[in-house]
Amino acid sequence: MEFLELLINALIAGILLGGFFAALSIGLSICFGLLDAVNIAHPTLIVGAAFCTFLLNDLLGIDPIVAGLILTPVFFLLGMGIYSLYYQFFERQSAEALRGLAFFFGLLFIAEVVMIMIFGVDHRLVNAPYIGESFTAIVTGMTFSIPYRLLAAFVIAGLMTLGISYYLNSSYFGRATSAVHQDMMALSLMGADPVMIKRIAFALGLATCGLAGALMIIVIPIEPAVGRFFIGNVFAIVVLGGLGSIPGTLVGALILGIAESLVSTFFGPSWAPAVSFGILLGVLAFKPTGLFGTGDTR
Amino acid sequence: MLMRYRFEIGCVVALLACFLITQVELNRFYYFAGFAILQYVLISTAWNILGGYGGYINFGTAGFLGLGTYVAIAMIQFYGAGIIEQIIVAGALAGLLGLGIGYITLRLKGVYFAIATLAIAIVLETFVNNWDYVGGAAGVSILPPRTPELLGITIVDRKGGGIFYNNKEFLFFLMGALAIMSVWIARTVEFGKLGRGLNAIKDNEEAAECMGVPTLKLKLIATVISGSLMGVAGAVFPSYLTFVDPPTAFNLEFAVNSLAMPMIGGTFTWIGPVVGSILLGTVQQVAIVTISSEINLLIIGLLLVIFVTIAPHGIVGWFMKKNK
Amino acid sequence: MAEALLKVDSVTKNFGGFTALSEVTTEVKSGERFGLIGPNGSGKTTLINCISGTLTNDGGSIIFDGQDLQGMKAHLRTAAGITRTFQIPRPFHSMTIIDNLKIPLEFVSASGRPQAEIRDEAMSILETMGMAEKADEETSGLTQIELRKLELARAIAAKPKLLISDEAMAGLTGNEVDEVTQILINFNEQGMTIIMIEHIMRAVMQFSQRVICLDAGQLIAEGTPDIIQKDKGVERAYLGV
Numbered sequence: 096m097e098f099l100e101l102l103i104n105a106l107i108a109g110i111l112l113g114g115f116f117a118a119l120s121i122g123l124s125i126c127f128g129l130l131d132a133v134n135i136a137h138p139t140l141i142v143g144a145a146f147c148t149f150l151l152n153d154l155l156g157i158d159p160i161v162a163g164l165i166l167t168p169v170f171f172l173l174g175m176g177i178y179s180l181y182y183q184f185f186e187r188q189s190a191e192a193l194r195g196l197a198f199f200f201g202l203l204f205i206a207e208v209v210m211i212m213i214f215g216v217d218h219r220l221v222n223a224p225y226i227g228e229s230f231t232a233i234v235t236g237m238t239f240s241i242p243y244r245l246l247a248a249f250v251i252a253g254l255m256t257l258g259i260s261y262y263l264n265s266s267y268f269g270r271a272t273s274a275v276h277q278d279m280m281a282l283s284l285m286g287a288d289p290v291m292i293k294r295i296a297f298a299l300g301l302a303t304c305g306l307a308g309a310l311m312i313i314v315i316p317i318e319p320a321v322g323r324f325f326i327g328n329v330f331a332i333v334v335l336g337g338l339g340s341i342p343g344t345l346v347g348a349l350i351l352g353i354a355e356s357l358v359s360t361f362f363g364p365s366w367a368p369a370v371s372f373g374i375l376l377g378v379l380a381f382k383p384t385g386l387f388g389t390g391d392t393r
Numbered sequence: 394m395l396m397r398y399r400f401e402i403g404c405v406v407a408l409l410a411c412f413l414i415t416q417v418e419l420n421r422f423y424y425f426a427g428f429a430i431l432q433y434v435l436i437s438t439a440w441n442i443l444g445g446y447g448g449y450i451n452f453g454t455a456g457f458l459g460l461g462t463y464v465a466i467a468m469i470q471f472y473g474a475g476i477i478e479q480i481i482v483a484g485a486l487a488g489l490l491g492l493g494i495g496y497i498t499l500r501l502k503g504v505y506f507a508i509a510t511l512a513i514a515i516v517l518e519t520f521v522n523n524w525d526y527v528g529g530a531a532g533v534s535i536l537p538p539r540t541p542e543l544l545g546i547t548i549v550d551r552k553g554g555g556i557f558y559n560n561k562e563f564l565f566f567l568m569g570a571l572a573i574m575s576v577w578i579a580r581t582v583e584f585g586k587l588g589r590g591l592n593a594i595k596d597n598e599e600a601a602e603c604m605g606v607p608t609l610k611l612k613l614i615a616t617v618i619s620g621s622l623m624g625v626a627g628a629v630f631p632s633y634l635t636f637v638d639p640p641t642a643f644n645l646e647f648a649v650n651s652l653a654m655p656m657i658g659g660t661f662t663w664i665g666p667v668v669g670s671i672l673l674g675t676v677q678q679v680a681i682v683t684i685s686s687e688i689n690l691l692i693i694g695l696l697l698v699i700f701v702t703i704a705p706h707g708i709v710g711w712f713m714k715k716n717k
Numbered sequence: 718m719a720e721a722l723l724k725v726d727s728v729t730k731n732f733g734g735f736t737a738l739s740e741v742t743t744e745v746k747s748g749e750r751f752g753l754i755g756p757n758g759s760g761k762t763t764l765i766n767c768i769s770g771t772l773t774n775d776g777g778s779i780i781f782d783g784q785d786l787q788g789m790k791a792h793l794r795t796a797a798g799i800t801r802t803f804q805i806p807r808p809f810h811s812m813t814i815i816d817n818l819k820i821p822l823e824f825v826s827a828s829g830r831p832q833a834e835i836r837d838e839a840m841s842i843l844e845t846m847g848m849a850e851k852a853d854e855e856t857s858g859l860t861q862i863e864l865r866k867l868e869l870a871r872a873i874a875a876k877p878k879l880l881i882s883d884e885a886m887a888g889l890t891g892n893e894v895d896e897v898t899q900i901l902i903n904f905n906e907q908g909m910t911i912i913m914i915e916h917i918m919r920a921v922m923q924f925s926q927r928v929i930c931l932d933a934g935q936l937i938a939e940g941t942p943d944i945i946q947k948d949k950g951v952e953r954a955y956l957g958v
Contacts, residue, residue, distance in 0.1 A: 184702040201698035327512040372516040596809035605795040605825035
C-alpha cells in the first residue's frame with residue numbers, strides 16, 4: 096500500500112515535471128531539430144529569463160507568469176540578434192558545424208558568468224499565491240499530494256507547447272519552417288526567403304525561453320549554474336523524441352519527467368541527473384533517430 | 394643536424410628548465426601558478442588531438458579530468474598507491490571512457506558526440522556525489538606521503554637528501570614532464586598518418602571515408618589518446634590540492650579552457666594549444682589575483698566567442714601559413 | 718564479353734516513406750565504359766551512394782568482383798577497388814593539392830610505403846592531369862575545372878578497379894567537357910572500369926559503350942547509346958510528358 100502510494104505520487108509528479116520539461120525543450124527542438132542550430136546555451140538562456148522574472152517579481156511585484164509573458168518578446172528579439180550573428184559567421188560561410196557549437200558554448204559560459212557577477216551564487220525564489228501550497232487528496236487511505244507550483248507550471252507549459260506545435264503544424268510559417276529543414280530549393284520556389292524564415296523560427300525558439308524561465312523559477316530555486324544541469328535533460332528529450340518532431344519532443348519530455356520522478360522517489364534525488372544521460376546514451380546507441388524522428392543522424 | 398632535432402632539443406631544454414625552477418626556492422605562488430599553466434598545456438594539447446585535428450568537439454574535459462582525479466583518490470584510499478601508478482591507471486580508465494562514449498556517438502554527427510561529452514561530466518559528478526568512499530559531495534582530504542620514493546630514490550625530503558625539497562615542487566616538475574610528453578605525442582600524431590587522416594575527416598568526413606580513411610577507427614584512436622591524457626592531468630590533482638570535492642574536480646572551467654585555449658592559440662598545429670594555454674593561463678593567473686575570478690572567466694568566454702567567429706585559425710594562424 | 722565486375726541485384730532504398738530506388742538490377746562488365754542517366758531526383762546519386770557505401774541499401778544485393786558488399790564500410794569498398802567522385806567537389810580544403818592525393822595513396826594504394834615514394838606517385842598523377850605545377854597550392858584558389866580534375870585525380874590515386882564519376886562535368890565549358898571526357902577515356906584504356914553519371918548527353922553518349930536510364934527510382938532503359946537515344950521511355954522521362 097505504501098509502495099503504491101509512493102508510485103502513484105511519483106507518477107503524478109513525473110507527469111507534471113514532464114510538462115515543465117516540455118516547456119524547457121520545445122525551443123531547442125525548433126532550433127536543433129528544425130534548423131540544425133545546436134544551441135547548447137538554451138537552458139542557460141532560460142535561467143537568464145528566470146533571473147529576469149525574479150527581478151520583475153522582486154522589484155515590481157509582478158506575477159511570475161505575467162513576467163514570463165512580458166519577457167517572451169524580449170527573448171524573441173534576442174533570438175533574432177543571435178541568429179543574425181550565427182548566420183553571418185557560421186552558416187553563410189558553411190563553416191564546420193562544430194565551430195557554431197563552440198560559439199554557443201562560449202555564449203553559455205558568458206551568460207553564466209554575467210549572471211554570477213550580477214546575482215552571485217545564491218539561490219533565488221519568487222513569490223506567488225500558488226507557490227508553497229499543495230493540493231492534497233486522500234483516496235482509499237492513500238494520500239496524494241500535488242504542489243500547486245508544479246500544477247501551474249504544467250498548465251502553462253501545456254498551453255505553450257501545444258499552442259506552438261499546433262501553430263507549426265498548421266500555419267504557412269510552420270510548413271515553411273519544415274521546408275527549410277527538408278529542402279531549401281522548394282522553399283525558394285514557394286517565394287519565401289529561407290534565411291528570414293530561419294531567423295524567425297530561431298527567434299521563436301528563443302522566445303519560449305521567456306515563459307520557460309518563469310516556469311523554472313516557479314518550480315525550483317535557481318542559481319546561475321543551474322542551466323548546466325538541464326542540458327542533459329533537454330538534449331535527451333529532443334533526441335529521444337526524434338529530431339524535427341515537435342510532438343516527439345512533448346512525448347520525450349513526459350517520458351523523461353516520469354523516469355526522473357521515479358528514480359528520485361525510489362533511489363534518491365541525488366541520482367536524478369544520471370537519468371537523462373542514461374536515456375540520451377541509450378537512444379544514441381540503439382535508435383539515434385529517436386521515437387518519431389525522420390532526420391538523418393550521420 | 395641540430396635543426397632537424399630542434400623539437401626534441403626544445404623538449405629537453407623545457408624539461409631542464411622545469412627542473413631548475415624547482416631548485417631555486419621561489420615564492421610558493423609561482424609554483425602554484427606554474428602548475429596550473431602546465432596543467433592547461435597538457436589539457437588543451439590533449440583536447441586538440443581530437444578537436445583540432447579531427448574537428449570533433451569534446452565538451453567533457455571536466456568529466457575525463459574528474460574521472461582521473463577520482464580514480465587517483467580511490468587508489469590512494471584503497472591501498473595508498475604511488476603517484477606513477479595513479480597516473481597510469483587514471484590514464485587507462487579515462488581512455489576507456491573515451492572509447493565507450495566514442496563507440497556509441499562517433500558514428501553519428503559530431504554534435505551527438507559533443508552533447509554526450511557535455512553530459513558525461515554531470516553524470517560522473519552525480520556518481521561521485523553518491524560515492525562516500527571517495528568523500529562524496531563533502532569532498533576528501535589526501536595526505537601525500539612524507540618522503541615519496543621512485544625506484545628506490547627518495548624524491549622529496551624536507552631535510553635534504555631527496556631530489557626535491559618540497560612535494561609541490563616535485564609535482565610542478567612532474568606536471569611539466571607530462572605536459573612536454575603530451576606535446577610530443579600531439580606532434581607525433583600531427584605529422585603522422587593518423588594526423589593526416591584526422592585532418593581529412595575534419596575537412597570532409599564523407600570524402601575521407603570514400604578515399605579509404607577508416608574514419609571511425611581514427612576518431613576512436615584520437616578520442617582514446619585525448620581522453621587518457623586528460624585523465625593523466627586529473628590524476629596529479631589530488632596529490633597537489635590535498636583536498637578535492639566534486640565541484641573542483643568537475644569544474645566547467647576546465648571544459649571552457651580546454652576549448653578556448655586551442656581555439657585562441659590555433660587548432661591546426663601542436664604549437665597552437667601551447668601558445669594559447671601559456672598566454673591565457675598566464676593572463677588568468679594574473680587576473681585571479683589582481684581583478685576577480687569572475688572577470689577572468691568572462692574574459693575567456695568573450696575571447697572564445699571572438700576567436701571562433703572572426704579568427705578561426707587563432708594566434709598562430711596570423712604568423713604561420715595555415716598549410717605546412 | 719568480359720565478366721561482370723559489378724552486379725547490382727534488386728537494390729531498393731527508402732527514405733522514410735519515399736522510395737528513392739526500387740528494385741534496380743544491372744551489371745557493369747570489367748573494362749566497360751558505362752553511362753548512368755536520368756532526370757533530377759531519379760535516384761542516380763542514391764544508387765552510387767549505395768554502391769560506394771555512403772548509404773546502405775534496404776533491399777537487394779551488390780556484388781563487386783565476386784564479393785558481397787552488404788554491410789561493408791565505405792573505406793573498405795575503396796580498398797576493394799571502388800572509388801567515386803562527388804557531384805559537388807569535396808576537396809580537403811585545409812590541405813595542399815598534393816596532400817589531397819596523398820590521403821588515398823597513404824590509406825589505400827600505397828599504404829606503408831615511404832613518404833618520398835608517395836609524393837612521387839602523387840606528382841605523376843597530377844602530371845597526367847596537367848596540374849603538376851599547382852601541387853603545393855591550396856585548393857581554395859582552384860577554378861571549376863581544376864576542382865573537377867582534382868576530384869578525379871584524388872579518386873585515381875586510390876587505384877580503383879571501378880571509378881564512379883558523379884557529374885564530373887557540371888558547370889564546365891564545351892572544351893573542358895571534352896578534356897575531362899578524354900581524361901576518363903585514357904584511364905579506361907589503362908583497364909579501369911568507369912561509370913559516368915552525367916547530365917551532358919553529348920558527353921555521356923560519346924563516352925559510354927552501354928547506358929542505363931533511371932526514372933523515379935526505377936530502371937527504365939538499358940542499351941547502347943544509339944538505342945537509348947531512340948528510346949521513347951527515356952524521352953518521356955526527360956521531357957516529363
